[in-house]
């Protein structure tokens with residue numbers, strides 16, 4: 001390990017292949033929606049195998065941050081690199097990069113006209129160019145793993161929210177992503193279904209998946225996260241361990257927020 | 265009572281109507297889909313062309329388009345669409361005109377269908393690494409088509425009736441034969457009734473069948 005010189009260089013540029021630990025790097029990212037400044041000079045590093053939980057008040061820019069990482073949202077300035085490679089512009093190369101970044105949405109977004117099995121094979125066949133048989137085998141394995149193996153031939157609308165979300169996780173995992181992004185994966189679910197989804201995510205974390213999770217589930221943050229990032233008004237206000245964040249938040253903004261979600 | 269039908273090939277004329285309808289339907293479905301794809305494409309030139317085409321074509325009377333194919337395309341520019349005899353040339357020109365016209369309506373029906381597909385479907389597809397054409401062809405259009413079977417059935421029924429305009433350039437379809445028979449026979453009301461019934465036989469089952477398909481195909485969300 002060379003301590004300082006390497007770090008100083010990578011402050012300036014992204015050098016492909018050299019930074020071995022960082023999987024996602026955001027540098028001084030800014031983003032506006034019209035007059036609204038939603039990301040203000042956001043810098044964040046997610047290391048390989050790390051689970052980062054992003055938490056904060058509504059409208060703080062958590063979703064935008066998450067979506068910027070696979071360029072569903074285009075940033076105004078700053079840099080984002082995944083595995084040492086800066087995000088390319090819209091096109092074939094970006095599509096290839098997105099295939100390496102799994103995304104799970106609050107509203108599941110399963111393809112409504114395809115069966116559960118087809119949802120999980122589609123990307124493998126059309127993006128990864130796998131054969132149908134291999135893709136189905138992998139899909140069934142993943143569906144079993146998330147506990148919905150028996151639902152393979154149903155359509156999304158026939159499943160409960162918790163089941164749909166687990167299918168969505170399987171769909172993302174089928175691409176063998178380097179990282180998984182979760183944008184409030186449980187906030188559209190009935191309370192009794194939240195845990196089945198969180199359990200799948202905990203298992204993923206234990207298996208070493210790199211994850212960025214926007215969530216207000218403190219139990220999950222405490223048990224699975226390596227870092228908690230507290231975002232408000234487009235800024236990263238605090239970045240620390242879950243224990244420290246929940247027991248001794250450093251900023252008033254975070255204390256205020258925590259008291260609200262603890263005593264609702 | 266139906267003696268006046270003697271010596272006229274009514275079935276043959278309706279068969280021509282059916283053929284005009286089928287070829288035009290296939291053609292306008294393809295071209296209409298391409299136009300709809302252009303209208304939602306990220307390329308400004310394509311969007312511009314799609315919008316321009318639909319707005320221009322929708323606002324020209326079909327008769328003008330059909331007569332233009334004959335006078336403009338064939339007689340002035342010599343476009344004969346690979347056919348030898350006048351009958352075949354006129355048939356193909358009429359199909360071309362009907363496609364050009366009907367595709368604008370197919371495009372608009374499809375575009376309204378595309379608008380019913382939630383943005384989340386597109387985002388999930390893009391997040392998987394699918395490109396624009398794949399997102400459109402695998403996710404958006406299949407869902408859009410399912411939600412517009414009803415409106416497309418209306419376009420098809422309108423098209424079936426619109427084929428009568430092909431009479432203007434001498435295509436021997438039902439309306440042309442009807443005009444000929446009305447001139448020759450003294451059975452105005454009966455002749456009209458026979459042809460009206462003929463069109464009902466074509467359009468009613470189509471409407472009922474596609475209504476059923478529409479219910480079957482609807483995407484549950």
Ligand SMILES: Nc1ncnc2c1ncn2[C@@H]1O[C@H](COP(=O)(O)OP(=O)(O)OP(=O)(O)O)[C@@H](O)[C@H]1O
Nearest residue numbers: 033034036038056057058059060061062063064065
């Ligand atoms: N497409 C958009 N166009 C305009 N404004 C937007 C758009 N998306 C988000 N915003 C605005 O940007 C700000 C940040 O939104 P974002 O969704 O990132 O917040 P969030 O932290 O995820 O909030 P929540 O907890 O409510 O999901 C909000 O004020 C929001 O209204």
Ligand SMILES: [Mg+2]
Nearest residue numbers: 062063064184
């Ligand atoms: Mg959000």
